[in-house]
Amino acid sequence: MARRPLPRILSSGSAQIARSREIARTAADSATDVLHPLITITRGLRQLAAVARLKWAATPKERRGATLFLAAACLLVVALIPYGPLAALITVMAAAAWKGRVRTPAKTGPDEAETGRLQALYEALVPYFSVAEDPAPLFAHGGDWSKTFSDYEFDANGRITRLQVAYPAYFTDGEAESRSRIEHLLHAKSGRGREYLFTWDEEGNRLVMSVLPALPTSIAAQRFVTAPGETVLGFTDPDAVQRTVPVAQGEETRDAPPVVWRTGPRSTEPHLLAVGEPGCGTTTFLRSIALQALQHGDVVIVEGSGTGEYACLTGRAGVLAVESGLAGALASLEWAAHETERRLLAANRARQAGHPVPDDTRRPLWLLLDRPSIFGHLAAADGHTDPQQLLQVPLRHGRAAQVTVVVAEQFDSLDALSESVRTHTRARVVLGPATFEQVESVLGLAPHTTPTPDVPPGRGYARLGTGPVLRLQVPATPDPYDEATSEAHRKAVLDLLPEPQEAAEHAPKEAVPDPVAAES
Numbered sequence: 001m002a003r004r005p006l007p008r009i010l011s012s013g014s015a016q017i018a019r020s021r022e023i024a025r026t027a028a029d030s031a032t033d034v035l036h037p038l039i040t041i042t043r044g045l046r047q048l049a050a051v052a053r054l055k056w057a058a059t060p061k062e063r064r065g066a067t068l069f070l071a072a073a074c075l076l077v078v079a080l081i082p083y084g085p086l087a088a089l090i091t092v093m094a095a096a097a098w099k100g101r102v103r104t105p106a107k108t109g110p111d112e113a114e115t116g117r118l119q120a121l122y123e124a125l126v127p128y129f130s131v132a133e134d135p136a137p138l139f140a141h142g143g144d145w146s147k148t149f150s151d152y153e154f155d156a157n158g159r160i161t162r163l164q165v166a167y168p169a170y171f172t173d174g175e176a177e178s179r180s181r182i183e184h185l186l187h188a189k190s191g192r193g194r195e196y197l198f199t200w201d202e203e204g205n206r207l208v209m210s211v212l213p214a215l216p217t218s219i220a221a222q223r224f225v226t227a228p229g230e231t232v233l234g235f236t237d238p239d240a241v242q243r244t245v246p247v248a249q250g251e252e253t254r255d256a257p258p259v260v261w262r263t264g265p266r267s268t269e270p271h272l273l274a275v276g277e278p279g280c281g282t283t284t285f286l287r288s289i290a291l292q293a294l295q296h297g298d299v300v301i302v303e304g305s306g307t308g309e310y311a312c313l314t315g316r317a318g319v320l321a322v323e324s325g326l327a328g329a330l331a332s333l334e335w336a337a338h339e340t341e342r343r344l345l346a347a348n349r350a351r352q353a354g355h356p357v358p359d360d361t362r363r364p365l366w367l368l369l370d371r372p373s374i375f376g377h378l379a380a381a382d383g384h385t386d387p388q389q390l391l392q393v394p395l396r397h398g399r400a401a402q403v404t405v406v407v408a409e410q411f412d413s414l415d416a417l418s419e420s421v422r423t424h425t426r427a428r429v430v431l432g433p434a435t436f437e438q439v440e441s442v443l444g445l446a447p448h449t450t451p452t453p454d455v456p457p458g459r460g461y462a463r464l465g466t467g468p469v470l471r472l473q474v475p476a477t478p479d480p481y482d483e484a485t486s487e488a489h490r491k492a493v494l495d496l497l498p499e500p501q502e503a504a505e506h507a508p509k510e511a512v513p514d515p516v517a518a519e520s
Contacts, residue, residue: 041093044100048092113158118145121160121189128182129167138168151208159191165207173202176446180436182207187450195471196450212237212449215473217456218249219256220492221288222475228296229264229364231289233429233462234472241470259462259470261427263364263404269465270399273417273425274408275442280432281458281474282408283309286368288477289406291496294318297364297402300336302329302387304371312480317498326378326387333390336367336403340394343401367394367405373416388418395424411438429472431460445469 059067078084110118122145129139129148138148153162163186172178183198186209190196199208215235224232225245232245235256244255263270276282290299290313298318301310306324314322321332343361350357369391376386394403407421411434428443433453440446443463449471451461458474480490480497 037097040100041096042100044096044098045092047099048096110152110154114154117158117160118149118152121145121163121186122148124185124189125165125182128178128185129171131170134168134170138166155211160209161211163190163209165209167205167207169205171205173200173205173207180446183209183450193452193454194450195452198448212471215459215471216249216256217458217473217476219247219473219475220489221291221477221496222248222492223295223496224258224292226260226292229262229267231261231263231292232475233259233261233285233289234458234474235259236462236470236472240468259464259472261464263399264402265399267399269427271395271405271425272407272427272429273421273442274406274429274431275411275414276408276431276460277411277433279457280460282410282431283370284458284477285429285431285474286310286370286406286408287313287479287493288475290319290366290368291477291493293364293366293404294498297366299366299368300332302332302367302369302372302375304329304369304374306374309370309479312493312497315500317501319498326375326382326384329372329375329387330379330384330390333367333387336365337390337393339365340397340401340403343403344397347400362402365401365403367391367403369405369407371409371413372407372421373409373413376416386418388421391418392420395420414442427462427464429460429462431458431472431474434460439469443469447471 056064056067078088122139122143123141125148126139126141126143130137137143148166149163150166151162151164152160155161165186167173179198179200183196186198187196190209195212195214197210197212199210201207215237219235224247226232235247236259238244238257241257241259243258243260245258246253247256249256261269261272274282274285286301287310290301290310293299294316298320299313300320301313301322303310303322303324308324310322313319321328323329323332346361347357369387372388376388378384379386391405394401394405397403398405405421405425407417407425409417430439430442433455434451436446436451439451439461443461445463445468447461447469456473458472458476460472460474461469462472463469476489477493478485478489480493
C-alpha cells in the first residue's frame with residue numbers, strides 16, 4: 001500500500017518549533033545580558049542575607065539585645081546625616097555586586113589530560129620500581145599514581161615541569177646506571193627538547209625532576225667585577241654558585257651567577273681544556289678569555305685552523321704573538337717554554353737571596369691554543385717537532401711561573417692531544433650539543449641535567465677540578481671584523497681591546513719569534 005503524505009501542518013510543525021526555541025533562547029540570552037547587573041546584585045544580596053543570618057544565629061542570646069540596639073543606632077545616625085541613606089544604599093549595592101560576582105573556580109588538581117599523563121608515567125616506571133617479592137608495592141600495573149607522585153606542576157601545553165617521585169627503599173639509587181635509566185625514562189616521557197634537572201634524595205627515597213629555564217644568551221663581553229687571577233668563563237644557574245657579579249644586559253644592569261676560574265700560584269686547576277663541535281663557540285670562548293687576560297697579563301695565541309678569528313687582537317698591547325702557521329707556532333711555544341724556565345730560575349734566585357720576586361716574573365702569561373692538533377699533522381708531514389711537545393714545561397711548571405695554558409679542541413681530534421695536555425688540564429669545558437658519554441669522557445662526571453640536541457653557541461657544561469658539573473653560557477664575544485656580527489656586539493668587543501702598539505714596544509725580543517730563523 002502506498003504511504004500517504006503527512007498533512008502540511010504536521011510536516012512543518014517541527015521546523016516551527018525549532019525556530020521558536022531558537023527565538024526564545026536568543027531572547028533569554030539578551031535578557032540575561034541586560035539584566036546581568038541586577039542578577040549579580042540580587043545574588044549578592046541573597047549571600048549577604050545568608051551571612052547575616054548565620055552571624056545572628058551564632059550570636060549568644062544575651063548579646064542579641066545589645067546588637068539590635070547598636071544596629072538601630074547606626075541606622076538612625078545614617079538617616080540623620082546628609083545623603084546618609086543614599087550613601088548606605090550605594091555601599092550595600094556595591095557590597096552585593098562584589099559578593100555576587102561570578103568567580104573562576106580555583107584549580108585543585110590535575111585535569112583529565114594531566115591525569116592521563118601522570119598515569120602513563122606511573123605505568124612506565126612500574127618495571128623499574130617494583131619486584132615480585134614486594135607484598136605491598138608502591139608501583140603496580142593499574143595502581144594509584146597519587147601515592148607516589150606529589151608536588152607536580154604543568155606548563156600551558158600540559159607538559160610536566162616539576163615532579164616529585166617516591167620510590168621504594170630497595171631501589172638501587174646508589175648505582176649510576178640505575179639512576180641513569182630512570183632519568184632517561186622520565187626525560188623521554190615528559191617531553192624532549194627541554195633540559196631537566198634530577199635531584200636524588202637517597203635518605204628519603206625521593207626523586208625531584210624539574211625543568212630548567214634556558215640560560216640567557218644576551219650577556220655580551222664586558223668588564224666583569226673580578227679580582228686579579230679570576231676569569232669569568234660564563235654564567236650558570238643561580239642556585240649552582242654562591243656568588244653574583246653585576247652585568248649589563250641590554251639597557252639594564254642585573255646580578256648574574258658566574259662560573260669563576262681562578263689561576264695563579266694557589267690555583268688547583270691552573271690550565272683548561274675546552275672541547276666542542278664546529279660552530280659550538282670554542283673560539284668565542286677563547287676570545288672572551290683573551291680579553292679578560294689582557295687586563296693584567298700578556299697573551300700568546302696559536303690558531304691551528306688559520307681562519308683569522310683572532311685578527312682583532314693582532315698588534316694590541318699585551319698580545320705578544322698571534323700565530324696561525326707551523327713555524328710561528330713552534331717559535332712562539334719554544335719561547336714560552338724558555339720563558340717559563342727563566343721565570344722559575346729568577347724566582348728561585350730571588351727567594352734564595354731573600355729578595356722579592358722580580359716583577360717580570362709575576363705578570364701572568366697566557367698561552368691560548370685553538371685546535372693545536374692540526375699542527376701535529378703538519379709537523380709530522382714536514383719532520384718537525386709537534387708543538388704540543390713544547391707545552392710540557394708550561395703545563396708542568398706554569399702554576400709557579402704564572403703561566404696559564406688554555407687549549408680548545410674538537411671531539412673528533414681529542415685522540416691527537418698529547419698526554420701532557422690531557423693530564424694537566426684539570427679545568428674542563430664542553431660546549432655545543434653533546435651526548436652523556438661525550439660530556440662524561442671530557443669532564444670525568446656525567447651532568448645532573450639532560451643535554452639538549454639544539455643549543456645556541458657558547459652553551460655547555462663546565463667542571464673545575466673535582467667540583468660539580470655546572471651549566472655554562474659563554475658571554476657573546478664574536479669577531480668584530482665579521483660582517484655577520486651585530487653592531488652592539490661589535491662595539492662591545494672593540495671597547496675591550498687594548499690600544500694598538502707595535503710588538504717591539506711592549507714585548508721582549510724573544511716574544512716575537514722569527515719564522516725564517518725557526519725554519520732554518
